[in-house]
Each structure stands twice: as structure tokens, then as C-alpha cells.
Ligand code: IPE
Ligand code: IPE
């Protein structure tokens with residue numbers, strides 16, 4: 479049986495936003511664990527531990543406000559550049575987190591899936607991700623994509639390689655390669671475009687996250703470090719999102735039909 483998330487300890491409730499202005503797909507770059515730890519004289523690994531519970535906060539906040547897809551940047555293809563010790567910690571810690579959280583995710587009706595590149599990713603991490611996928615496959619309250627060993631350029635390059643392979647094998651006609659087909663070859667073929675792209679910690683960059691999928695995402699950068707981030711911050715970002723004017727390259731006019739009507 480699916481259960482509702484317990485409310486935030488403060489008693490805060492999600493803001494009332496018209497359903498059509500709630501983002502369908504939120505992507506989050508969970509950044510700032512190291513700085514949070516440094517400010518307290520702690521090791522970077524302590525920062526990662528402190529950030530772990532906050533992902534559950536974001537998951538619960540998404541469910542409460544009605545977001546249907548959440549993509550979380552857990553480990554990038556560039557994070558291998560960190561010290562061997564930190565990489566080892568992040569891999570091991572991701573593995574334990576996925577194992578410990580999957581029952582709770584399942585109870586909340588969360589469907590967990592993985593996006594990323596297989597080479598280099600620890601087999602034990604992949605194994606836990608697959609177990610979580612299997613356990614939660616029938617859920618539909620929220621789809622959580624854990625992006626582990628994920629890179630936006632790697633994803634597009636891997637899609638290009640698969641398309642070239644299928645073209646050489648005669649399975650597809652190179653003349654038919656277009657955006658729609660390329661999107662079909664991405665790690666999660668049916669992933670909807672990102673509506674709201676959030677990054678904590680004050681940094682204002684993509685860092686190679688969901689490049690293809692975020693083409694028309696609204697960007698919201700928050701100064702909080704991820705261990706201090708909770709569902710109220712997510713809701714604040716949703717309110718900013720709801721106030722934005724999305725045009726997708728078109729033009730909107732304010733005519734007799736009312737504000738926001740698309741011009742011909
Ligand atoms: C985000 O926090 C976690 C990962 C990238 C895995 P950081 O470790 O990047 O923290 P800062 O940016 O150094 O503060
Ligand atoms: C992006 O953060 C990766 C994750 C949060 C997993 P980074 O901390 O690695 O990005 P940069 O190095 O500041 O661009």
C-alpha cells in the first residue's frame with residue numbers, strides 16, 4: 479500500500495499553485511556538501527553523509543506538491559577526478575543509500591530508475607540500482623531517476639554511437655536520424671523534458687547534467703548548501719518556476735483572448 483509522506487517537522491505545507499504551473503519534471507544538482515563540511519571543520523565525507531537525507535526531503539516535497547518526475551545528480555562522469563578516497567566513499571555510500579532507502583521509496587510509490595554510463599561504475603552500485611528498479615517498477619506516484627556516473631555529453635555521445643551501430647547494421651536509415659530518434663536512444667528514452675532545473679550551493683552552471691533534456695528548462699539557483707536544503711526550498715523553487723513566462727521560442731500576446739495567448 480502506498481502511503482503519504484509524513485509532513486515536514488515544521489508543519490509547512492506546499493504552496494497552492496495551479497496544477498498546470500507545477501513542473502512535471504524537476505532536475506536537481508545536489509551541490510555544496512564539501513563546503514558545508516568545511517565550514518564546520520568536518521571532512522568532505524561528513525558533508526556527503528549530511529546531504530543524503532535531504533534527497534528524501536526533496537522526494538517527499540515533490541510528492542506533496544505534485545511533481546511527477548525527479549532527476550537527481552548523484553555522481554557525474556567528471557567526479558572521477560576527485561581523490562581516490564572520496565570516489566571510493568561516494569560509490570560505497572551510494573550503494574548503501576540505495577539499498578537502505580528502497581523500501582521507503584517503494585512505500586511512497588516512487589519508481590526508481592538509473593541513468594548513466596556502465597563502464598567504471600561499481601558493479602555493486604549497479605546491482606543495488608537494479609534491485610531498486612525491480613522492487614519499484616510498478617509505482618507511479620513519482621519517477622526518481624538516479625543519475626550515477628552520468629554525463630550529458632556522454633549520454634549524447636553514447637546515443638550517437640548506438641545510432642551509428644544500428645545504421646551500419648542496416649536497422650535504421652541514416653536519413654531518418656532526427657531529434658525524435660536521437661531522444662529515443664538516450665539512457666531513459668521516455669524521459670520528459672526538464673521543466674525546472676534546480677542547483678543548490680550558489681553555483682550557476684549545468685556541470686554536464688541533462689543537457690539534451692534541459693534545453694528549455696527554467697533555471698533556479700539557490701544559495702543554500704545541499705545539507706541545509708529541504709522540501710521548503712524545493713517548493714520555493716516551484717513558486718519561482720510558476721511565475722516565469724515560458725515561450726519556447728514563440729511569442730505570446732496579450733489580446734482579447736487574455737494574457738498568455740499564443741499569437742498565430
Ligand atoms: C555535491 O557536493 C556532491 C557530489 C558532487 C557528489 P560537492 O562534493 O560537490 O560539494 P562542494 O561543491 O565541494 O561544496
Ligand atoms: C555536479 O557537482 C555533480 C553532482 C552534484 C553530482 P560538482 O560539484 O561536481 O560540479 P562542479 O565541479 O562544481 O562543476
Ligand code: MG
Nearest residue numbers: 509510511512
Ligand atoms: Mg560541488
